[in-house]
Amino acid sequence: MSKKNKKYLWKYAAVVGLLIFLFLFKASSLFEGYFSRVVNPILKPLYSLTAKLRIKFDEQTSKEDLNFQVKKLNEERNSLIEANSKLQLLEEENNVLRDQLGFLTRNKHHYVTSNVISRGDLADSSQISETIIIDKGLHDGIYNGLGVVSGNGIIVGKIVDTKDEIAKIYLTNNPNCKLATTILGDSKTSGIVEGELGLTMKMNFIPQTANLKKDDVVVTSGLEENIPRGLVVGKVAEVKGESNDPWQSAVIEPLVNPDDLIIISVILP
Amino acid sequence: MNKLNNFFFKFFGYFLLLIFLAALDLAVVKALPTPFNNLNLSITVLVFVLFIFGPRQALLAALGLGLISDFYYFPSVGINTASLFIALVLTNFLLVNVLTDKSLYSLLALTTAAYFIFYIGLYLFNFVITSLSGTEFDIIFNQYFFTSKLYGWLFCLITAAIIFYCLNYIDKRYKPFFLVKKNR
Numbered sequence: 001m002s003k004k005n006k007k008y009l010w011k012y013a014a015v016v017g018l019l020i021f022l023f024l025f026k027a028s029s030l031f032e033g034y035f036s037r038v039v040n041p042i043l044k045p046l047y048s049l050t051a052k053l054r055i056k057f058d059e060q061t062s063k064e065d066l067n068f069q070v071k072k073l074n075e076e077r078n079s080l081i082e083a084n085s086k087l088q089l090l091e092e093e094n095n096v097l098r099d100q101l102g103f104l105t106r107n108k109h110h111y112v113t114s115n116v117i118s119r120g121d122l123a124d125s126s127q128i129s130e131t132i133i134i135d136k137g138l139h140d141g142i143y144n145g146l147g148v149v150s151g152n153g154i155i156v157g158k159i160v161d162t163k164d165e166i167a168k169i170y171l172t173n174n175p176n177c178k179l180a181t182t183i184l185g186d187s188k189t190s191g192i193v194e195g196e197l198g199l200t201m202k203m204n205f206i207p208q209t210a211n212l213k214k215d216d217v218v219v220t221s222g223l224e225e226n227i228p229r230g231l232v233v234g235k236v237a238e239v240k241g242e243s244n245d246p247w248q249s250a251v252i253e254p255l256v257n258p259d260d261l262i263i264i265s266v267i268l269p
Numbered sequence: 270m271n272k273l274n275n276f277f278f279k280f281f282g283y284f285l286l287l288i289f290l291a292a293l294d295l296a297v298v299k300a301l302p303t304p305f306n307n308l309n310l311s312i313t314v315l316v317f318v319l320f321i322f323g324p325r326q327a328l329l330a331a332l333g334l335g336l337i338s339d340f341y342y343f344p345s346v347g348i349n350t351a352s353l354f355i356a357l358v359l360t361n362f363l364l365v366n367v368l369t370d371k372s373l374y375s376l377l378a379l380t381t382a383a384y385f386i387f388y389i390g391l392y393l394f395n396f397v398i399t400s401l402s403g404t405e406f407d408i409i410f411n412q413y414f415f416t417s418k419l420y421g422w423l424f425c426l427i428t429a430a431i432i433f434y435c436l437n438y439i440d441k442r443y444k445p446f447f448l449v450k451k452n453r
Contacts, residue, residue: 035337046293
C-alpha cells in the first residue's frame with residue numbers, strides 16, 4: 001500500500017471511530033431521524049413489491065397442497081357458519097344487556113398502522129421471518145412492549161426496540177417473544193406462549209388436569225401490560241405430555257404466515 | 270464555481286447511489302424468499318469497487334453504506350460501519366500483497382475473504398456490546414445459522430461473477446475465468 005493510501009486509511013479509521021462515538025452517545029439520532037424520514041418512503045414500496053412477488057412465488061410452489069387445503073377449508077367454513085350464527089344470536093343478546101346496564105364504553109383500541117420496510121436479524125434461527133422493521137417509531141407514539149396485530153386482528157408480535165422513525169418487532173414465532181395467554185375452551189388455562197425455533201409457538205407448564213384439545217383457540221390473557229385481552233394468538237396443533245408428568249405442553253400453530261406481513265397495526269393503550 | 274458545482278453533483282450522485290444500494294439490500298434482498306435473502310449485496314459491491322476503483326473509493330462507499338445500515342440496525346452503535354471498514358482494510362491487504370492478479374479468481378477469493386471477515390467482525394462486535402450492556406447474547410449457532418451463511422457466501426460469489434462478466438463484456442482489460450488457448 002502506498003504512503004498516500006496509508007494516510008487515507010488512518011483518516012477513515014478516525015472517521016469510523018468518531019461515528020461509533022456519536023452512535024454511543026446518541027448524538028446521531030437527530031440525523032438518523034431525518035434520514036429515515038427521507039429513506040422510509042423508498043423502502044416501503046420496494047419491500048411491498050418484493051414481498052408480493054415472494055408470496056406469488058410461494059403460492060405457485062405450494063399449488064400441490066391446494067386441493068387438500070380447499071377441502072379442509074370448506075369443512076372449516078361450514079362449521080364456522082354454524083358457530084357464527086350462534087355468535088350472532090349471542091351478540092344481539094349481549095347488545096340488549098349492555099344497553100340495559102348502561103355500558104357506554106366498549107373495548108375499542110387505538111391503532112397506529114404501519115408498513116414493514118425490512119426483515120431479519122442477526123439472531124434469527126430459522127428460515128421463517130422472526131423479526132421485522134416498521135416505518136413508525138417513537139415520534140408516532142410507539143414504545144417497547146406494545147402488541148402488534150395483522151390486518152385481521154390476530155396478534156403477530158411485540159415491539160422490542162424503537163428509534164425516532166422506525167421500530168423493531170419480534171414476531172410470535174421468535175424464541176424471544178413471550179405472550180401471556182389463555183386457552184379458550186373448557187379448561188381456560190393461562191400460561192406463557194413463546195416462539196419455538198422460528199417455526200411454531202409453544203405453551204409450557206399446563207397442569208395435567210387441564211383438558212386441552214386440538215384446534216382450541218389461544219388468546220391473549222390481558223395480564224400483560226399494554227397488550228389487551230382477547231387477541232387471537234393461534235390454535236392448539238398438538239398436546240404433549242405423558243400421564244405421569246406433572247405438566248403438559250401445547251404446540252400452538254400461528255394463524256398468520258410471518259413471511260406474508262406487509263402492513264401491520266400497533267395497538268396503543 | 271464550476272469546480273464546486275462538480276464536487277456537489279459528484280457528492281450528491283454518490284449519496285443517491287449509496288441510498289439506492291442500501292435500499293436494495295434492506296428492502297429488496299431481505300424480502301426475497303429463503304435462501305436468496307442471505308445475499309450480502311453491500312459486501313459484494315464494495316469488494317467490486319475495491320477491485321476496480323481502489324481502496325479510497327471503496328472505503329468511502331463502505332463508510333456511507335455502513336452508516337445507512339446502522340441507522341436501520343438495533344442497537345445502533347456503528348457495528349456495521351466498523352465491520353465493513355475492517356473487512357475492506359483486510360481485503361485490501363490481500364489484494365495488494367497476495368491476490369494481485371485482476372482475474373475472476375482473485376475477485377471471488379477477495380469476496381470470500383471480505384464476506385467472512387465482515388460476519389466475524391459483526392458477531393464479535395455484537396458479542397462485545399451485549400456483554401457490556403449486560404444483555405443476553407441470543408444468537409443460536411444451529412444448522413440454520415451455518416447453512417444461511419453458506420448460502421449467503423454462494424450468492425455473493427454468483428453475484429460477483431455476474432458483475433465481473435458484465436464488466437468484462439464492456440472492458441476487456443480484466444481476465445476472463447477460462448483462458449483461451451490459441452495456436453494449438
